[in-house]
Amino acid sequence: MERGKLWTVEAVAERLGVTPRTLHYYEEKGLIPEVPRTPGGHRVYDEDTIERIEHILRLKEALGYSLQEIRSILSTEDQLKTYRARIAEGREPEHNVQMLSESVRLLEDVVRHIDDKMMRLAAMREHYMDRLTRIRARLEREEEATKAVEFQDQKGE
Amino acid sequence: MERGKLWTVEAVAERLGVTPRTLHYYEEKGLIPEVPRTPGGHRVYDEDTIERIEHILRLKEALGYSLQEIRSILSTEDQLKTYRARIAEGREPEHNVQMLSESVRLLEDVVRHIDDKMMRLAAMREHYMDRLTRIRARLEREEEATKAVEFQDQKGE
DNA sequence: TCAGAAACTCACGTCAACGTGAGGTTTAGG
DNA sequence: CCTAAACCTCACGTTGACGTGAGTTTCTGA
Numbered sequence: 480m481e482r483g484k485l486w487t488v489e490a491v492a493e494r495l496g497v498t499p500r501t502l503h504y505y506e507e508k509g510l511i512p513e514v515p516r517t518p519g520g521h522r523v524y525d526e527d528t529i530e531r532i533e534h535i536l537r538l539k540e541a542l543g544y545s546l547q548e549i550r551s552i553l554s555t556e557d558q559l560k561t562y563r564a565r566i567a568e569g570r571e572p573e574h575n576v577q578m579l580s581e582s583v584r585l586l587e588d589v590v591r592h593i594d595d596k597m598m599r600l601a602a603m604r605e606h607y608m609d610r611l612t613r614i615r616a617r618l619e620r621e622e623e624a625t626k627a628v629e630f631q632d633q634k635g636e
Numbered sequence: 637m638e639r640g641k642l643w644t645v646e647a648v649a650e651r652l653g654v655t656p657r658t659l660h661y662y663e664e665k666g667l668i669p670e671v672p673r674t675p676g677g678h679r680v681y682d683e684d685t686i687e688r689i690e691h692i693l694r695l696k697e698a699l700g701y702s703l704q705e706i707r708s709i710l711s712t713e714d715q716l717k718t719y720r721a722r723i724a725e726g727r728e729p730e731h732n733v734q735m736l737s738e739s740v741r742l743l744e745d746v747v748r749h750i751d752d753k754m755m756r757l758a759a760m761r762e763h764y765m766d767r768l769t770r771i772r773a774r775l776e777r778e779e780e781a782t783k784a785v786e787f788q789d790q791k792g793e
Numbered sequence: 794t795c796a797g798a799a800a801c802t803c804a805c806g807t808c809a810a811c812g813t814g815a816g817g818t819t820t821a822g823g
Numbered sequence: 824c825c826t827a828a829a830c831c832t833c834a835c836g837t838t839g840a841c842g843t844g845a846g847t848t849t850c851t852g853a
Binding site for chain 2: 537541543559575579582586587589590599600601603604607608610611614615617622625
């Protein structure tokens with residue numbers, strides 16, 4: 480996993496299964512910071528940015544968040560990073576507790592959202608599994624019946 | 637649960653947390669069969685139709701299916717019902733196995749889709765939980781530190 | 794019976810999340 | 824050094840899933 484490798488739009492797009500337009504769009508909408516350019520103006524993506532985009536796509540596809548919501552989630556995550564940095568630097572230590580509490584609240588929110596979604600999914604899975612089991616049983620009986628008929632046919636030849 | 641109770645659009649809309657327009661739209665797009673009318677042309681919903689709409693909303697909100705995909709899922713479910721009916725009637729018994737196998741395939745597909753989604757969610761949940769635990773621990777330490785400082789302050793008064 | 798609430802049918806509006814050229818510039822390989 | 828492929832920036836187009844009146848008709852309860 481060559482560290483420091485750089486990517487073109489098309490390469491990133493192919494790797495992530497999206498189009499270059501989507502990458503431009505995310506940048507345009509502020510979901511990712513302005514991507515560095517070559518002297519000629521071509522975008523150059525590094526691994527960190529790509530991971531951020533992967534994160535966005537997961538939030539979008541797995542959780543069904545809108546880009547609006549994703550931007551808000553990401554911005555709070557960025558906030559958390561800033562907090563961590565400031566805390567690490569030891570500046571404004573009187574606000575550490577407040578900042579950390581805020582972080583906890585935000586993360587708990589996301590987890591709650593995920594849990595909610597998982598419960599709905601579990602319920603639906605159960606629903607479909609019930610039907611599946613019933614039909615499988617039924618199928619097995621039918622196959623037995625078919626075999627029996629074939630046996631009869633053979634006897635009749 | 638009064639069986640046979642009938643509902644107006646507005647009542648259904650309120651019960652399901654959508655607008656009348658949405659109900660009209662689903663009918664327009666063939667997601668639900670044409671709803672029966674009063675002599676004057678007002679729609680009258682029965683419990684079966686409402687359950688179908690609830691099902692649609694679950695597929696949409698929990699699984700993130702598009703209405704297109706939902707229509708295809710529902711149409712295969714309807715197909716399954718036709719199969720069941722025909723099997724129950726004992727007509728064309730030579731196709732039972734084939735129809736049942738098809739049903740199994742369709743249901744397995746939906747379940748696979750659900751499983752896939754749940755796994756992604758589980759992964760994301762873990763990711764966020766990790767961060768949450770770390771921050772909570774950090775917060776606890778900070779709170780201890782704050783209390784210690786307060787204690788110092790009291791001594792200093 | 795009759796007024797006001799609720800429904801109906803167009804049909805155009807909207808918003809997010811990109812798609813799609815057009816027209817011009819940069820880059821990489823031979 | 825040169826050309827084809829890749830990239831750039833507008834800026835308008837598209838699609839899905841409804842929203843939003845306008846104008847008219849139907850329903851319901853006092």
